[in-house]
Amino acid sequence: MIWAIVPAAGRGSRYGGAIPKQYLDIAGLPLIAYSLRAVLAHPSVGGAMVVLAQDDALWPGWTEVEGKPVRTCIGGDARADSVLAGLSALPDDVRPDDFVLVHDAARPHLRASDLERLLDLGRGDPVGAILATPVRDTLKLAGDDGGIDGTQSRDRLWRALTPQLFRRFQLTRALEAARDAGIAVTDEAMAMERQGHRPLLVEGSDDNLKVTTPADLPLAEFLLRLSREVSMPERRP
Numbered sequence: 001m002i003w004a005i006v007p008a009a010g011r012g013s014r015y016g017g018a019i020p021k022q023y024l025d026i027a028g029l030p031l032i033a034y035s036l037r038a039v040l041a042h043p044s045v046g047g048a049m050v051v052l053a054q055d056d057a058l059w060p061g062w063t064e065v066e067g068k069p070v071r072t073c074i075g076g077d078a079r080a081d082s083v084l085a086g087l088s089a090l091p092d093d094v095r096p097d098d099f100v101l102v103h104d105a106a107r108p109h110l111r112a113s114d115l116e117r118l119l120d121l122g123r124g125d126p127v128g129a130i131l132a133t134p135v136r137d138t139l140k141l142a143g144d145d146g147g148i149d150g151t152q153s154r155d156r157l158w159r160a161l162t163p164q165l166f167r168r169f170q171l172t173r174a175l176e177a178a179r180d181a182g183i184a185v186t187d188e189a190m191a192m193e194r195q196g197h198r199p200l201l202v203e204g205s206d207d208n209l210k211v212t213t214p215a216d217l218p219l220a221e222f223l224l225r226l227s228r229e230v231s232m233p234e235r236r237p
């Protein structure tokens, strides 16, 4: 059985709100409720470990979502530290070779079809897989003076999303190696790449957005209301 790790220990500094963005309200529920439901709705996902900030006073204390267990632990200063804490806190029946699914609390609009594709293809890969989407815009290199220093080829460039699917032990070892080398990894795949692995890219949806700035919240709400794949939950998650 696969467990999800949901990093939710961030402060949301780029959002700049009064509360961490994972607790912003969408249709009467905190944003994290949608991210949790999206991963726990899949029959192959048995539970979730939510990684909270040390002083988190907003976590609603859920112990079950979609009929599945939800546990919590305390994260660290960087997202990678939080993911490591989540891996360490997983129940003992999550074996070293079991896959774990890491999904940002800040990504509420995860399509069931995308998750299905990731699990289907990722579990067949010797290393694991991530959802990602090809870059569709022309990329410019910005100069210090605000001018354009060049145009970068977007060939073969993809934006990494979450969930990211890797085996518990391999991911733990990769994240520990990056930490011990003083390398700040921005996603799980980067840690795996540093170990010489080539995780599979599984195409996901551009609308699997990470709520990062205030402009993202109304878009997230619109997508959640519009998408037939993400039912708007009644008040409880």
Ligand SMILES: Nc1ccn([C@@H]2O[C@H](COP(=O)(O)OP(=O)(O)OP(=O)(O)O)[C@@H](O)[C@H]2O)c(=O)n1
Residues within 6 Å of the ligand: 006, 007, 008, 009, 010, 011, 012, 013, 014, 015, 022, 051, 075, 076, 077, 078, 079, 080, 082, 083, 104, 105, 106, 107, 210, 211, 212
């Ligand atoms: N030390 C951290 C930092 C981030 N996260 C989580 O990782 C996800 C993606 O991170 P990001 O969007 O960067 O969230 P924040 O770090 O909160 O945002 P910011 O960088 O603007 O402060 C979020 O669900 C966030 O809560 C975490 O668990 N632990």
Ligand SMILES: C[C@](O)(CO)[C@H](O)COP(=O)(O)O
Residues within 6 Å of the ligand: 079, 104, 159, 160, 161, 162, 186, 187, 188, 210
């Ligand atoms: C993991 C991630 O969502 C993949 O795009 C992204 O790297 C998180 O970065 P952040 O700076 O922690 O938001």
